[in-house]
Amino acid sequence: QVQLVESGGGLVQAGGSLRLSCAASGRTFSTYNMGWFRQAPGKEREFVAAIRRSDITYNGGTTYYADSVKGRFTISRDNAKNTMYLQMNSLKPGDTAVYYCAYRRSWGDYAVGAGYDYWGQGAQVTVSS
Numbered sequence: 001q002v003q004l005v006e007s008g009g010g011l012v013q014a015g016g017s018l019r020l021s022c023a024a025s026g027r028t029f030s031t032y033n034m035g036w037f038r039q040a041p042g043k044e045r046e047f048v049a050a051i052r053r054s055d056i057t058y059n060g061g062t063t064y065y066a067d068s069v070k071g072r073f074t075i076s077r078d079n080a081k082n083t084m085y086l087q088m089n090s091l092k093p094g095d096t097a098v099y100y101c102a103y104r105r106s107w108g109d110y111a112v113g114a115g116y117d118y119w120g121q122g123a124q125v126t127v128s129s
Helices: none
Strands: 004-007 010-013 018-024 033-039 046-051 063-065 073-078 083-088 097-104 123-128
Touching: 004 097, 018 033, 018 097, 018 123, 033 073, 033 083, 046 073, 046 083, 063 073, 083 097
Parallel strands: 010 123
Antiparallel strands: 004 018, 018 083, 033 046, 033 097, 046 063, 073 083, 097 123
């Protein structure tokens, strides 16, 4: 079982920045495929970004983004700290949501939440206009 804990959420004005962190349990974090999703009130959960395991030669550490955040958000990982990050810049009120990090054993359609095996408890991000 993989335990995930998000931190770094909060309230920020439009145009501001926040960095979310996701700390994972286990000793082989470099083998974890990870993703970020978000869910706004009254809306379905949506994909934000994903990063492949970094211990493989082909496409190791490759990142993927939803069109709505491309160019503004950056996903990254620090394997030595068992932590994944989501740097969010140029935030908009539409980015307001609970943000969840997630882990998946096998790589597949990274934008589909059902493919992820474990989820964090979520971190609230609120962007005021």
